[in-house]
Amino acid sequence: EEHGELRLFYQPQVDIGSGRVIGAEALLRWEHPRLGLLAPSRFLALSEESGLVVTLGEWVLRTACAQAAAADTPATPALAVSVNISARQFALPDLPQRIAEILKQTGLAPPRLEIEITEGIAMQDIARSIGVLTELKQLGVMIALDDFGTGYSSLSYLKRFPLDKLKIDQSFVRGLPADENDAAITRAVIALGQSLKLKVIAEGVETAAQLELLRKQGCDEYQGDYFSKPVPPHEF
Ligand code: C2E
Ligand code: MG
Ligand code: MG
Numbered sequence: 001e002e003h004g005e006l007r008l009f010y011q012p013q014v015d016i017g018s019g020r021v022i023g024a025e026a027l028l029r030w031e032h033p034r035l036g037l038l039a040p041s042r043f044l045a046l047s048e049e050s051g052l053v054v055t056l057g058e059w060v061l062r063t064a065c066a067q068a069a070a071a072d073t074p075a076t077p078a079l080a081v082s083v084n085i086s087a088r089q090f091a092l093p094d095l096p097q098r099i100a101e102i103l104k105q106t107g108l109a110p111p112r113l114e115i116e117i118t119e120g121i122a123m124q125d126i127a128r129s130i131g132v133l134t135e136l137k138q139l140g141v142m143i144a145l146d147d148f149g150t151g152y153s154s155l156s157y158l159k160r161f162p163l164d165k166l167k168i169d170q171s172f173v174r175g176l177p178a179d180e181n182d183a184a185i186t187r188a189v190i191a192l193g194q195s196l197k198l199k200v201i202a203e204g205v206e207t208a209a210q211l212e213l214l215r216k217q218g219c220d221e222y223q224g225d226y227f228s229k230p231v232p233p234h235e236f
Helices: 044-050 052-070 087-091 095-106 119-124 126-139 180-195 208-217
Strands: 006-015 021-032 036-038 080-084 113-118 142-148 165-168 199-202
Touching (some): 006 052, 021 052, 044 052, 052 080, 052 113, 080 142, 087 119, 095 113, 113 119, 119 126, 126 142, 165 180, 180 199, 180 208
Parallel strands (some): 080 113, 113 142, 165 199
């Protein structure tokens, strides 16, 4: 951060029914002077061990909110921005206050910030998660459950989380439309989301055929290289 080498890339999120871009997921990159542009898999686990991930996470939240607020033009009205929260960050006792502070400082309306928590993090300490997510919800921000289907969700607790959205993990989208098991899983998650009154977004959509099946299955939104890879803010 001190060296100004962190970047946020943005991947558009698209409403399947209308084809409109409705938001973007902020994805962290490290522009290393020698190694070039590094994806989070190259440095995030290390920073999680050292606790640096909390500082990084704070920078990501602040930058994403500021850039979303600054991007308001007649051409790009009120897009939402999704920010990934790490396990360490989620464990901070004052996370909701920190987020409230950042929203105030950047002037971003709370419903335009979507917090992404992985299923794995949310299920670690369910009672606590319900408390933290409820506090976040009271701020007015949106909450999405990331990588859904990869951990083992307790469905009885899922309904007690104040969620807005389920994100179908890329590992289930990859095999579409041919793989019947993957197709059964995406159909089931979409049905589950609908009955819990949650939006469902599919991640990692790479082909027209994948999008077509998801549309037939009633999926609400998608993101993936088929529409756009993550891009720098000016390109977005
Ligand atoms: P994620 O939150 O599930 O993000 C989706 C990942 O899938 C991103 O990888 C994105 O670039 C990639 N992706 C999107 N569409 C496609 C596609 O069509 N094909 C393929 N092959 N990949 C696609 P990325 O950017 O490398 O990030 C990996 C993970 O690192 C993220 O998974 C998230 O868990 C974590 N991460 C990224 N940025 C942050 C951050 O700011 N904070 C925290 N705590 N974690 C982050
Ligand atoms: Mg995510
Ligand atoms: Mg994911």
